[in-house]
Amino acid sequence: MFNYYLELALRSFRRNRVLTALMVLAIALGIGASMTTLTVFYVLSGDPIPHKSRQLFNVQLDPRPLAGFQPGAEPSDQLTRFDAETLLREAKAPRQAMMTGGSGAIQPNTTTLRPFIAQFRYTTADFFSMFDAPFGFGQGWSADDDGARARVAVISKSLNDRLFAGANSVGETLRIDGNALRVVGVLEDWTISPRFYDLSTSRYGNREEVFIPFATAIDLKLSHQGSVSCHGREVANDTTALNAPCTWIQYWVELPAAAQVADYRSYLDNYSSQQRAAGRYERPPNTRLRDVMSWLDHKNIVPGDVRLQLWLAFGFLVVCLVNTVGLLLAKFLRRSGEIGVRRALGASRRAIFTQYLVEAGAIGLAGGLLGLGVSYVGLWMVRQQPVGYAGLAYLNLEMLLLTFVLAVLASVLAGLLPAWRASRVAPAIQLKSQ
Amino acid sequence: MNIRPMISALRRHKTASLLIVLEIALSCAIICNALFMVVERLDRLNQPGGVAQDQLLQIQLAGTGDQDNAAAMTREDLATLRAISGVEGATLTNQVPFSGSAWDTSLALSPDQEHHTLMAAMYLGSEGFLDVMGLNLIAGRDFAADEYQDFAAVMSATDTSKLHSPILISREAADRLFPDGTALGKTVYTANIPLTIVGIIDVLARPYQSEGNWSYSIVLPLRTTYAEGSYALRVADPGRRNDILAAATSALERIDPNRIVLNQRTYEDIRTEHFSSDRAMVWLLVVVCAALLVVTALGVVGLASFWVTQRTRQIGVRRALGATRGQILRYFQAENFLLTSAGIALGMLLAYALNQVLMTRYELPRLPLAYLPAGAVVLWLLGQAAVLWPARRAASVPPAIATRGA
Numbered sequence: 063m064f065n066y067y068l069e070l071a072l073r074s075f076r077r078n079r080v081l082t083a084l085m086v087l088a089i090a091l092g093i094g095a096s097m098t099t100l101t102v103f104y105v106l107s108g109d110p111i112p113h114k115s116r117q118l119f120n121v122q123l124d125p126r127p128l129a130g131f132q133p134g135a136e137p138s139d140q141l142t143r144f145d146a147e148t149l150l151r152e153a154k155a156p157r158q159a160m161m162t163g164g165s166g167a168i169q170p171n172t173t174t175l176r177p178f179i180a181q182f183r184y185t186t187a188d189f190f191s192m193f194d195a196p197f198g199f200g201q202g203w204s205a206d207d208d209g210a211r212a213r214v215a216v217i218s219k220s221l222n223d224r225l226f227a228g229a230n231s232v233g234e235t236l237r238i239d240g241n242a243l244r245v246v247g248v249l250e251d252w253t254i255s256p257r258f259y260d261l262s263t264s265r266y267g268n269r270e271e272v273f274i275p276f277a278t279a280i281d282l283k284l285s286h287q288g289s290v291s292c293h294g295r296e297v298a299n300d301t302t303a304l305n306a307p308c309t310w311i312q313y314w315v316e317l318p319a320a321a322q323v324a325d326y327r328s329y330l331d332n333y334s335s336q337q338r339a340a341g342r343y344e345r346p347p348n349t350r351l352r353d354v355m356s357w358l359d360h361k362n363i364v365p366g367d368v369r370l371q372l373w374l375a376f377g378f379l380v381v382c383l384v385n386t387v388g389l390l391l392a393k394f395l396r397r398s399g400e401i402g403v404r405r406a407l408g409a410s411r412r413a414i415f416t417q418y419l420v421e422a423g424a425i426g427l428a429g430g431l432l433g434l435g436v437s438y439v440g441l442w443m444v445r446q447q448p449v450g451y452a453g454l455a456y457l458n459l460e461m462l463l464l465t466f467v468l469a470v471l472a473s474v475l476a477g478l479l480p481a482w483r484a485s486r487v488a489p490a491i492q493l494k495s496q
Numbered sequence: 497m498n499i500r501p502m503i504s505a506l507r508r509h510k511t512a513s514l515l516i517v518l519e520i521a522l523s524c525a526i527i528c529n530a531l532f533m534v535v536e537r538l539d540r541l542n543q544p545g546g547v548a549q550d551q552l553l554q555i556q557l558a559g560t561g562d563q564d565n566a567a568a569m570t571r572e573d574l575a576t577l578r579a580i581s582g583v584e585g586a587t588l589t590n591q592v593p594f595s596g597s598a599w600d601t602s603l604a605l606s607p608d609q610e611h612h613t614l615m616a617a618m619y620l621g622s623e624g625f626l627d628v629m630g631l632n633l634i635a636g637r638d639f640a641a642d643e644y645q646d647f648a649a650v651m652s653a654t655d656t657s658k659l660h661s662p663i664l665i666s667r668e669a670a671d672r673l674f675p676d677g678t679a680l681g682k683t684v685y686t687a688n689i690p691l692t693i694v695g696i697i698d699v700l701a702r703p704y705q706s707e708g709n710w711s712y713s714i715v716l717p718l719r720t721t722y723a724e725g726s727y728a729l730r731v732a733d734p735g736r737r738n739d740i741l742a743a744a745t746s747a748l749e750r751i752d753p754n755r756i757v758l759n760q761r762t763y764e765d766i767r768t769e770h771f772s773s774d775r776a777m778v779w780l781l782v783v784v785c786a787a788l789l790v791v792t793a794l795g796v797v798g799l800a801s802f803w804v805t806q807r808t809r810q811i812g813v814r815r816a817l818g819a820t821r822g823q824i825l826r827y828f829q830a831e832n833f834l835l836t837s838a839g840i841a842l843g844m845l846l847a848y849a850l851n852q853v854l855m856t857r858y859e860l861p862r863l864p865l866a867y868l869p870a871g872a873v874v875l876w877l878l879g880q881a882a883v884l885w886p887a888r889r890a891a892s893v894p895p896a897i898a899t900r901g902a
């Protein structure tokens with residue numbers, strides 16, 4: 063029966079080529095626009111570290127002065143160096159790392175390459191195991207290296223390719239801003255997007271090429287890059303000093319069990335109380351411990367423009383669907399005579415309804431196919447945009463399937479009313495008027 | 497023309513009429529809001545920077561290794577840059593308007609104020625800053641030669657309580673700090689450091705919009721080196737600025753080939769890049785509006801031609817009874833006008849509701865009422881244009897069709 067209906071639908075398409083084409087085009091445009099924006103939204107709101115995002119937590123404390131304090135207000139996004147170093151020393155979580163961004167000049171050992179600027183990350187030993195950074199050669203440094211301010215570094219695959227032609231460079235010397243560091247590890251390709259552990263600089267596309275122990279970076283006075291927010295009553299002329307009243311460090315902990323999370327929360331509150339008692343803090347304990355996804359949500363990881371585009375596209379799809387409902391209605395009712403004959407010959411209302419729904423579904427499928435093309439063009443256009451996430455905007459299998467489901471569902475939904483109206487056509491009147 | 501037969505005809509096609517009204521209403525709501533957003537974005541694109549728009553260049557360098565002689569090399573750089581033909585002036589600045597990330601500082605009216613009055617972008621300018629940037633001083637004076645201090649010396653000061661400086665301030669920041677217009681000569685504080693306002697600049701935009709503000713900024717007479725700041729150049733002839741940029745960059749590279757050029761760009765490039773996402777959004781909104789109009793027009797054409805087909809005999813009868821072609825044409829045009837008007841009325845309510853949602857969720861301002869009639873006119877014109885073809889087909893129905901057995 064279904065095949066017969068499909069054949070009838072095809073015959074009907076051939077009779078009304080222009081109208082059919084218009085409907086397919088409208089659905090294709092609506093679906094294409096929706097899928098383009100939905101894919102961008104999906105890519106941007108994705109989980110950067112799916113297997114661990116519930117175990118990794120960002121730590122926030124509130125070391126600011128009492129002035130301007132409102133109960134329940136958000137604490138600082140980052141920590142002061144003093145707090146970060148204290149939490150790290152007390153090591154109450156199974157794994158923890160403090161970190162911040164930096165940049166500097168890399169001076170290749172060969173004369174053929176000119177010095178160039180690269181992005182750095184200054185962090186501590188647990189960073190690599192916490193974030194599952196994959197090593198191609200060697201490994202990360204140890205907590206002892208942190209303590210000894212060891213002149214060591216882990217480099218990215220791309221930097222290793224550039225400086226050492228992709229060979230195992232463990233033990234080689236890396237010259238940064240006039241300082242010599244020993245390479246202890248080389249990462250595999252490692253993309254974390256968004257780069258959740260530090261959202262204060264570029265959020266997408268991980269371009270950090272060198273990882274250096276935090277204490278070493280401080281010792282060598284390597285330059286810091288990222289947001290710094292100072293809250294003292296006096297101007298701090300060295301914002302990176304241990305006691306500077308400035309927040310500029312991200313702090314992450316790994317807490318595999320729920321009980322550990324609760325413990326860590328109360329530890330942070332206790333720590334804040336102690337600091338207040340000691341006169342370092344003025345505010346009552348105001349701490350946050352957010353896992354990866356809540357942290358991303360808190361930082362509004364999906365840009366407002368992208369959300370707006372999503373709504374715009376769905377608004378457009380709704381208009382396209384209303385349009386399709388109207389056109390289908392016109393198309394179906396124009397065939398009232400034919401429906402009358404079929405009804406008179408014994409077709410049930412149900413059969414008529416199904417027939418027209420199949421026709422609507424076929425239009426949806428065609429619209430979905432064309433819409434897929436529209437999404438490819440749309441995403442290509444997104445990728446041409448000068449935004450950080452541009453390179454990520456690709457259609458994946460899930461989105462591909464969703465396109466068809468959405469298209470067929472939308473057009474069947476649009477076909478419901480016209481098909482129902484068609485099935486209500488009274489046979490007698492139609493036959494009489496002919 | 498009598499409107500009652502028209503309404504009773506539409507009543508017989510309730511569903512189709514309602515659909516077309518709904519489609520027009522949705523389009524109207526989206527288009528009104530989208531046009532409003534386009535205008536908002538265009539406003540952003542035209543945000544004044546206050547500097548010499550087409551004459552300004554920026555070159556930013558980074559040293560490798562020790563930078564002990566940065567101050568001496570900076571003096572050499574400046575002399576070289578000023579000697580390049582076509583360069584009107586060269587200076588150092590830590591940032592330029594619309595360049596992205598900013599050095600900000602808080603400003604308060606007293607050192608012990610509980611919460612600062614505003615956050616301002618902090619420009620560190622060397623000698624010639626005002627002229628090279630092309631800023632318009634509307635009150636007070638430029639810095640005197642003996643007021644400039646070395647940034648490095650200030651940063652290494654052990655006793656910050658002895659620091660003080662004159663500043664230039666943007667008009668909007670001055671008005672915010674001293675609403676009665678008496679900013680000149682007053683002292684403001686960044687933490688515990690007193691800053692005396694010696695001049696007011698008409699406009700000096702921030703490197704990026706912060707807390708909805710573009711134009712709170714101050715200039716401090718602090719000399720940076722190439723390692724801390726960047727070179728700003730003003731060229732005489734905008735047409736030659738790209739050549740001069742290349743010449744200046746290679747001249748700097750010749751002075752010390754071990755320095756890395758981080759940025760070499762014109763101010764216009766900086767602006768273009770800063771607003772690129774706004775420009776993309778404008779295009780997107782325009783394209784969506786156009787697509788909406790096309791789809792809506794197609795809907796009108798589709799339904800109107802369906803009605804014309806359905807009413808062929810009826811039209812024939814009217815023509816046989818003496819109705820002119822013009823009357824038939826006008827009947828369909830009036831019918832469309834009626835439907836479009838209903839759609840627009842509903843659409844305006846929807847537009848307003850949509851704006852309310854956008855206001856709360858995306859901090860968009862209130863939709864000015866002027867956009868509603870603008871959207872209405874667009875849709876009326878669209879409706880009339882779309883119905884023209886089916887209506888003319890209706891008008892061409894011969895009267896004889898009434899006598900045929902159809």
